[in-house]
Amino acid sequence: MKIFCAFLLLAVVFFQCSPSDGLMNITPEDDTSTEHPVISHFYDLVSVKRDGLDSWYEPRSQKGTIKVYIHESVPEEDRLIIANFLSEIKELIRNESIQFEIINELEGYNIGIVKGGPLLFNEVFKNDRSFPPSYLGAATYTRNNQDCAQIEKAELWYTEGETLLKHEILHTLGFFHADYADKNGSIMYHNITDMEPDMTENDKNVLRLLYYNGVYGSIVDTVADCDEDAMYMDEVESEAFKLLLNSIIDNDYL
Numbered sequence: 030m031k032i033f034c035a036f037l038l039l040a041v042v043f044f045q046c047s048p049s050d051g052l053m054n055i056t057p058e059d060d061t062s063t064e065h066p067v068i069s070h071f072y073d074l075v076s077v078k079r080d081g082l083d084s085w086y087e088p089r090s091q092k093g094t095i096k097v098y099i100h101e102s103v104p105e106e107d108r109l110i111i112a113n114f115l116s117e118i119k120e121l122i123r124n125e126s127i128q129f130e131i132i133n134e135l136e137g138y139n140i141g142i143v144k145g146g147p148l149l150f151n152e153v154f155k156n157d158r159s160f161p162p163s164y165l166g167a168a169t170y171t172r173n174n175q176d177c178a179q180i181e182k183a184e185l186w187y188t189e190g191e192t193l194l195k196h197e198i199l200h201t202l203g204f205f206h207a208d209y210a211d212k213n214g215s216i217m218y219h220n221i222t223d224m225e226p227d228m229t230e231n232d233k234n235v236l237r238l239l240y241y242n243g244v245y246g247s248i249v250d251t252v253a254d255c256d257e258d259a260m261y262m263d264e265v266e267s268e269a270f271k272l273l274l275n276s277i278i279d280n281d282y283l
């Protein structure tokens with residue numbers, strides 16, 4: 030049996046994007062011969078794809094001081110994994126404006142973590158989301174009303190495993206799933222049996238790109254179109270956006 034994890038969009042996003050919306054069918058560039066491998070991986074991980082729906086791009090990130098609430102259901106060994114993983118992420122993204130802070134109260138969280146199933150998840154975060162029984166973990170997020178490229182808060186549940194925990198944390202930081210065949214692998218596949226046990230180099234580089242905020246600008250701040258229907262398509266597919274990606278990459282940021 031295949032075991033899945035999931036990243037659920039906000040209902041408002043999901044239901045406004047019906048199959049008849051005419052969203053463009055996005056596939057990575059056919060001509061990847063001259064393209065840095067992280068570019069196609071970037072487009073893969075910041076796109077959303079669903080059964081019966083085409084995919085669309087939605088690069089977004091957490092910002093500022095990211096308060097991470099860890100529920101009492103998370104055991105000590107997993108807290109250590111979380112702390113180490115957040116440190117690794119902080120070093121990777123080299124963005125001084127991002128900080129992680131572990132908090133013990135639910136109040137004001139940006140990322141919330143519970144170890145347990147949907148029942149506990151719904152109880153702790155006071156929601157009523159349902160998940161297929163085959164899921165071993167999932168993450169959800171809410172966008173900031175004023176800054177749609179910012180994740181205001183995100184929550185995850187997981188039942189077991191370091192890889193799944195890291196996978197869900199990356200969802201709360203802005204990654205969607207690796208939907209396309211990628212010979213280099215990813216920790217972000219839907220199916221747990223396909224996931225690399227840790228971030229691949231491409232995964233790490235996409236995270237760096239997503240959180241880059243330097244002389245070439247910020248990727249998420251570049252996609253400022255909050256129109257739900259547009260889903261950033263025009264901006265992300267624009268030459269200017271690709272130039273931004275390439276400028277960051279060409280200047281040895283990765």
Ligand SMILES: [Zn+2]
Nearest residue numbers: 034035036219
């Ligand atoms: Zn997932």
